[in-house]
Amino acid sequence: MRADADAVYARLIEYDVSTLAPQVAQPHTVDNVAPVDEVTGVKIDQALIGTCTNGRLEDLEAAAEILRGKHIAPGVRLLVLPASRSILLEAIARGVIAALVAAGATLLNPGCGPCLGAHEGCMAPGEVTISTANRNFKGRMGSKAAFTYLGSPATVAASALRGVITDPREV
Secondary structure, eight states, rough: OOOOOOOSSSSOOOOOOOTOOEEEEEETOTTTTTEEETTTTOOOOOHHHHHTTTHHHHHHHHHHHHHHTTOOOTTTTTEEOOHHHHHHHHHHHHHHHHHHHHHOOOEOOSSOOOOGHHHHHHTTTOOOOEEESSOOTTTBBBBBBBBEEEEOOOHHHHHHHBBOOOOOOOO
C-alpha cells in the first residue's frame, strides 16, 4: 500500500538503522527482544524458515544465499515452508528450493503448519527452535516445555548451519 501522491503528513520521522544488529525474540513472547549477540551460542534442535506469514520468496532467497554449497549442522532439523504454492513454484524455478534441500532442509507443503503445532516440526520437551514465524508463545509449536526463538531468515539459516544461534553477519 502507498499513500496518495498528495497526502499531507503531520511530521516525518526518519531512523538510521544501518548500525542496528540483527534482533532475536527470546522465549516466550514476541516482545522479549535482544540483539543476536546476546543469545549467540544457544544450541538449537530445529530451524524453521517460512510459514504462511513469513515464507516470502525473498525470505527463502536470503536463506539460500547463506546455505548454498554448505550443509546444516549435524543433529539440526531445518524445515522450509513456503507461504503459498505460487511462491513454492517460483522458488523452484529460481533454484532456491534445490539449494535449500541440498543443504539438508526438509521441504514442507505451503501454508500453515509447525508454527502452530499442526504437523511436522512439533517440538518435544526441552527442544529449542529458531524460527521466522511470527509467534513464540509457550506451547505454540508443541510442548510447553520447549523454547522458540524468532529471527530473520538470515539468522535462522546461519543458526541451522552452525547448530547454535548465530549472527548471520558471521557466515
